Amino acid sequence: MKNNKYKKIAHQVIDLEIQALxxxxxxxxxxxxxxxxxxVKCQSKIILCGVGKSYLIASKIAATLSSVGCPSFSISxxxxxxxxxxxxxxxxxxxxxSNSGETQELKPVIKYANRNKITLIGIVSKKNSLxxxxxxxxxxxxxxxxxxLGIVPxxxxxxxxxxxxxxxxxxxxxxxxxxxxxxxFHPSGSLGAKLKTVEDLMISGSKxxxxxxxxxxxxxxxxxxxxxxxxxxxxxxxxxxxGIITDGQIRRSSQKNILLNELAVKKVMTKNPxxxxxxxxxxxxLAIMSENRITSLCVHKKNxxxxxIGILHIHNILDGxxx
Numbered sequence: 001m002k003n004n005k006y007k008k009i010a011h012q013v014i015d016l017e018i019q020a021l022x023x024x025x026x027x028x029x030x031x032x033x034x035x036x037x038x039x040v041k042c043q044s045k046i047i048l049c050g051v052g053k054s055y056l057i058a059s060k061i062a063a064t065l066s067s068v069g070c071p072s073f074s075i076s077x078x079x080x081x082x083x084x085x086x087x088x089x090x091x092x093x094x095x096x097x098s099n100s101g102e103t104q105e106l107k108p109v110i111k112y113a114n115r116n117k118i119t120l121i122g123i124v125s126k127k128n129s130l131x132x133x134x135x136x137x138x139x140x141x142x143x144x145x146x147x148x149l150g151i152v153p154x155x156x157x158x159x160x161x162x163x164x165x166x167x168x169x170x171x172x173x174x175x176x177x178x179x180x181x182x183x184x185f186h187p188s189g190s191l192g193a194k195l196k197t198v199e200d201l202m203i204s205g206s207k208x209x210x211x212x213x214x215x216x217x218x219x220x221x222x223x224x225x226x227x228x229x230x231x232x233x234x235x236x237x238x239x240x241x242x243g244i245i246t247d248g249q250i251r252r253s254s255q256k257n258i259l260l261n262e263l264a265v266k267k268v269m270t271k272n273p274x275x276x277x278x279x280x281x282x283x284x285x286l287a288i289m290s291e292n293r294i295t296s297l298c299v300h301k302k303n304x305x306x307x308x309i310g311i312l313h314i315h316n317i318l319d320g321x322x323x
Contacts, residue, residue: 013147013154020144020155021162027142028166035121035137036170039070044091046072049080051105053153054097054160061095061164068172077105085112095121099141099156101129110134123163125156139163193321198285199278201320202299202310203229210235210308211265213242217253218261220245220268231296233308234269240306241298243269275300278310282322285312 039046046065048058058074065072075084077096085108088094094113098106101124113120114134122135125143132138141163147154171177209227211220213234224232224247234243245268253268254260260268275298276285285297299310 016145016147016155017158020142020159023142023144024159024162027140029140031138031140032166032170035139035167036174038093038119038121038137039065039167039171040174042070042091042093044071044089044093046070046093046095047088048072048074048095048097049077049106049109050074050097051077051103053157054099057157057160057164058095058097060161061097061168064164064168065171068168068177069175070168070171077103077109080109080112081105085109088112088116088118090116090118093119093121095123096131096135097123097160098129098131099125099153099160101126101131106131123160194281194283196282196320196322197278198276198280198282198297198299198312199310201282201316201322202278202312203316204299204310208233208308208311210239211245212237213264213266213269215265216261217250217263217265217268220265221250221261224250229296229311229313231311231313232265232269233273233298233311234265235308241273241275241308242266243271244273244296244298245269246296273298275305275308276312277302282312282317282320286314286317286322289314289317 046062048062049055050058055074055076062072062074075087096106096109101122107130110120110130119137120135121137121139122131123139123141124131125141126132127140141156141159144155144159146152146156209223209229209232211223211232211234213236220232224230224245230247232245233241234245236242243266245265249268249270274288274292274294276288278299278301288297289295295314297312298308299312300307301309
């Protein structure tokens with residue numbers, strides 16, 4: 001019974017937060033557009049500030065904005081009265097977050113911003129509050145019912161977090177921020193792995209085992225042993241890729257033909273090997289390998305499919321933690 005009781009409480013909390021987000025959705029006005037424009041046009045940094053739980057939300061929003069190419073930092077309003085106001089410059093955008101807009105610790109920050117003509121974006125619920133009146137751009141978040149005695153910041157902080165996500169995603173779109181841009185800010189971890197491209201992992205330059213299609217298999221056997229990749233890329237006199245040879249093919253051919261060494265590479269190779277563009281996500285390259293039951297892909301640039309510039313091997317995929 002106790003478990004059912006707590007499950008019911010969880011549902012009630014979620015329902016309250018869903019209602020809050022629905023109210024927030026309806027409240028988005030043209031001020032939101034002005035806020036996005038200001039953020040994207042900012043030539044310095046975006047400072048997010050709050051008190052208590054609003055400060056924690058400010059930190060998360062700052063991190064999200066930074067990840068989409070809008071340099072952002074969070075500061076606690078409590079610390080601003082002890083020297084941190086000096087970290088805010090006139091070219092910055094200051095975003096203050098407060099449910100009531102009357103929090104005592106915010107007042108020195110508001111005065112500092114107004115006195116120094118720093119663009120101030122206020123995220124606030126109370127329209128008659130000091131923060132609302134002092135803000136250059138006003139983002140109103142609707143007053144909502146909190147879960148937990150009706151006073152624990154829950155629904156209101158969900159609204160704050162959501163409006164921050166909205167600002168970040170809108171800024172991303174306005175800046176035309178791409179997956180490639182995003183990858184630059186996330187080089188490590190699971191996100192970084194998912195965003196790695198074929199070019200990030202491929203074998204290139206002198207490491208590519210090229211062989212002329214008219215060479216004999218004796219030479220091919222020596223080269224495939226030397227390069228230790230289990231693969232050769234066959235090219236014609238124009239250096240266009242015409243085929244591919246793998247260890248498996250060589251073994252199968254040797255069982256059928258006792259004169260394998262004398263055969264030309266083009267008699268053994270698989271013609272028109274699969275080639276992928278260098279900017280393709282590596283995870284998609286892995287999917288192509290799995291679908292075709294192969295362990296290597298040729299890599300080309302743009303639409304020049306006949307010109308191999310790299311090889312993506314299954315070992316490169318595994319070493320790159322691509323799954």
